[in-house]
Amino acid sequence: MGYNSTKDFLKLVDGLADECQLTKDKVNSLLGYVKSIYQSEVESRYNATMFWIGMYIALASVVCILAMVADLLHGFHTRKLWFPCKYFRLNSAFLSVIPIAMKLPMDLGGLPGDVDQVTKLGSMAFMCTMMANLLPCLATMESNDLFSNITALFILVITLVVNVCIQIQIQTGVVSYQEAAQMLKVVLPNYEVKISKHRNTTLATIYVTLLLVLLMLHLSSSLPTLKLRKDIKNYLQRHEKDTRSIANKLLTFEQLQKHVTRYLVMEETGIFPQVITTCYCTTSASGVICVLVTILHAITMSSTVKAIFTNDYDSDYGWSTIVILIVQSIGVVIGTIAPLSRCFATLSFKVMSFEIISKHFKVFEVESYWTEKLHEWKRAKIYIPSPILNAVIMTLKKLILIFCIKFQEGVVVVCNIIALIPFIFMICFSPCFRCWKRSMFTTSSEEWTLGWTVNLERTRDLLPYVALREDKIELILRTLKGLLKSLELLVWRGGEPINLVRLIKHKATDGFHGVKKFVHTDHHRIPSLLSEVHEYPDCWSLAVVTLTTIAVSLPGIEKNEVERLLRSVREGLVYVTLVEKSLNVTDEYKSIQKVAEILWTEVDVYRKWLGHKLQVPVIENKTAGQIVEWFSDTANTIYQVVESNGGGNEDSIHICAKSMYRITKTILLSYNENIEKANPEELFDNLSSMIADIIAACLTNIPQVIVMKCHTSAIEKRKASVNDAARLLGETKRIIETIQRYHIPHMSPYDFPFLDKWGYNP
Incomplete structure (x- = not known):
């Protein structure tokens, strides 16, 4: 860093001293300005930033x-x-x-x-x-x-x-x-x-x-x-009765629609405190x-x-x-x-009546909720061992809070007076405000795609779910139509899983018998075998991925059929995973769900199963039955190697091998060990049917997931959660309606989320 002005001044002083033969006192006098020049130059350099x-x-x-x-x-x-x-x-x-x-x-x-x-x-x-x-x-x-x-x-x-x-x-x-x-x-x-x-x-x-x-x-x-x-928390607790009454029921789409509508209204009006x-x-x-x-x-x-x-x-x-x-x-x-x-x-939604106008001019009335918290603090007791000190502190606290209460009331009164300015302005220009209100809040009076109506009388049915105070009801009645319109747009924002719906419609069986076949196939004939491999809870997603792995490996199947099945499973696993993460939340289930996610990526992206490439000559040259046997033998070998090396139940390879071994044995039993004669198309169709049954059975829990999303406990997260529930409702509309056309086994509502419970019910 150079200081040119300081250097120039020093040179000037030296020149003057030589040429003019200045005395030492005069030179020292001139040098007294160096500090000021230097400080000014330093300051200017710092000020450059x-x-x-x-x-x-x-x-x-x-x-x-x-x-x-x-x-x-x-x-x-x-x-x-x-x-x-x-x-x-x-x-x-x-x-x-x-x-x-x-x-x-x-x-x-x-x-x-x-x-x-x-x-x-x-x-x-x-x-x-x-x-x-x-x-x-x-x-x-x-x-x-x-x-x-x-x-x-x-x-x-x-x-x-x-x-x-x-x-x-x-x-x-x-x-x-x-x-x-x-x-x-x-x-x-x-x-x-x-x-x-x-x-x-x-x-x-x-x-x-x-x-x-x-x-x-x-x-x-x-x-x-x-x-x-x-x-608001007390309000939510009162409405939790709705959750307990419907949480474990198989709700229809119309019932879910009403439920989501109510809770979206709660979020948009009262549970969302900014309103x-x-x-x-x-x-x-x-x-x-x-x-x-x-x-x-x-x-x-x-x-x-x-x-x-x-x-x-x-x-x-x-x-x-x-x-x-x-x-x-x-x-x-x-x-x-x-x-x-x-x-x-708020003012623009009010009806211009004498009662409303006179109410607004009662500016010196202070609602109790403004000072209620201060009164609670005033009534609160402070316990101090010394009676004298306790009395002094309580007296001071009381005096301070009395002042705060009066000050709070004064602030509210002043704010009420200030609020008269826009109110009077609105009265003077009410025609303009009516036009503004009409352009911003008028919607069609017809029913929309999902059946939400917007007539003002219908919205009154939703008032029990409005958490605003009674003096704000008129605002809500005027805005509920807009909220319902927003809900419709929100519901249809997500895409419908077309391939998944087609798979369930064409391949699922009445009563979802493929699930029972998967869970409970002839235990009397191989009790020791199943007891050896069934050391972990059944997982929906792992069963679907394992069955899909076998299906896409079968020879002689048209490529379009394989790709269609993969697209359906991709869409299905999104909702299967959602159900598992919402309802199967124990650590054991979580570890198996993570294994299923990893295995699906390997199968779907890389066409591999535990490092073995699918549809390669070693597999393609085999018959359908030989491929099933190859998967069974390979799974058994991997299982034995992992066991001999000390691998535990939490090992992902161990879990995948056991799942494959069990499923292939189930398939072999269903063919009475005559798997060699199995037709590839027939076996592919049977596997597709079993996949559709398992996914459909799992998705009977979607209504329960939607209800759970409407009842998230954290206030700040409830709005996003209810919005997710609305989108999920729109995405799964046809799935819910399609699944509920089938005969669903009579089970305890608490058993629906668990795959192993489905095999023991008629």
Whole structure:
């Protein structure tokens, strides 16, 4: 690193000392400026990196904006005009990104240019809109996460506010540069001072106030959210009775359709807590604040356009401040859409009646859920050994919580007053809102493909599954039609397994006798043999893969038939695996399921079985019966080798060999040891029938899997799980209807998920 200015000055001093014969005192006097020149040069070199820091700030702002845009697109796509916070959320990731975007207001250094000044003010406006967008996501957090994230947001906002207040107080140049402007007036009388000190100070004060108000709204909204999640858990427990009554029944498609519909409505209206927080008066107040911030920022920007085109930026950030200003101004506009829409979403569905209007003007009524948590804390006992200390602490706690309760009530009343602004605005422009509501929420009154109707009276049947409070029922009645339409689209999003349906229709037998043949073939004739190899529980997927391995190895079968069977098994194993992972969850079953997945990849992709290539001359030159015997002998050999080497039941090769040995012996027994006379086409057809029976028997558990997905315990995972249930319902519609046309054995509902139970039932 060179310091040219310092070197040049030292050379100049040396030259003057030689030419002018300066005295030592004069030389020392000149050298006294070296330190200042050196420090200035070092500072300028460090400041050269500030441009890239400015671009980094702009990039962090873009990340936040893109997340807000994603939430907007998701809301419009799903017709949820309360715009749930799916991407832009109050979590550790965005709590790390937001402080980067807020570096300029945090910066204690002065920014003298007009663009620099407005950029700092714009950052505070951007922070206001981001906080308003984050408000509904408070309802998605558990108590511990809510406390930690609110604490982090509190620290961030307070730090920002304190920094700006300090800079306003000591006039560092953040929101004005009064002293610099006065000096410029003296030195350059004709210089135009573009920045209004009073304007910027006033705007900064307003933004600081709004940030504190938004922070109070977050804190106030957190209290009813804690109670809300508890109410939702109790609500879920009440509806778990539905699960216990139908969990182990063979439900028809229509019954599953109704069940999924109910739980999707629960998720979209009440179990999805963001919907409830959207109806809070604090959410409406945040929307009004966003509009105010946008108006203020627009006015500020309008007076700064000339400065932008004249490149009036004088800070070390260079022209990156223009990039930050433009990016964050876009963020202010985009960030206002969701809070404003939430503000009108509830109101726009209300019937314009005198009762509704008068109800909204009861602004001084505070619902109990706002202060219920504070009252619980107030009633809570604190046990301290010292009676005097205990009395003092209890008294202090009571006084503090009384103040908090009154403060909370005051915040709610103020928010109710602020919420009157959009309400009055909506009344004045109600025709426009009716057109907007009609365009966004009107759907056909006809029945759709799956039979969901959208008439308003039918939706009232779903009200017992709506978890919103009674005063929000009108909102739900108007939006249930859109939810049912979304459900229809969701159900048909997945593709139907055509090949699997064809296999079950053409090859499965009534009563799925192939399963019984697989499980319970003539035990009296070979009791010792089966007892030797049956050391692990029967696994649906391993049985299907083993049978398919034999079928695709048979000679004389048309290639199209083999490929059709493989396509059917590929589609079937997707649902078989899903059933096993949902219902057969012991460690022993899991290990066998993993073995089946590995074996299927080997067979399907590489056409191998335990390292032996299928359809090679050593196999192709054999008859169908010889191939079955070859598999039996090879499996027995591998089994004996693994046993002699100390391999256990958990060894994948050991499990695959035992499965093959058992199945081939079953086939040999079914032919009464006359396998040599077996016709390849007939054997292939029999194996295909057994595969179809096993898959069909396994998929009788699909309704139970769908019901289970509707009842995931974790609130945050329930929505995705219910959506999966809806997609699975759409994909398996024809499978469920096809399977239920067959005679299904009379079994205990608890035995259906287990393959070995099917062989012992009529």
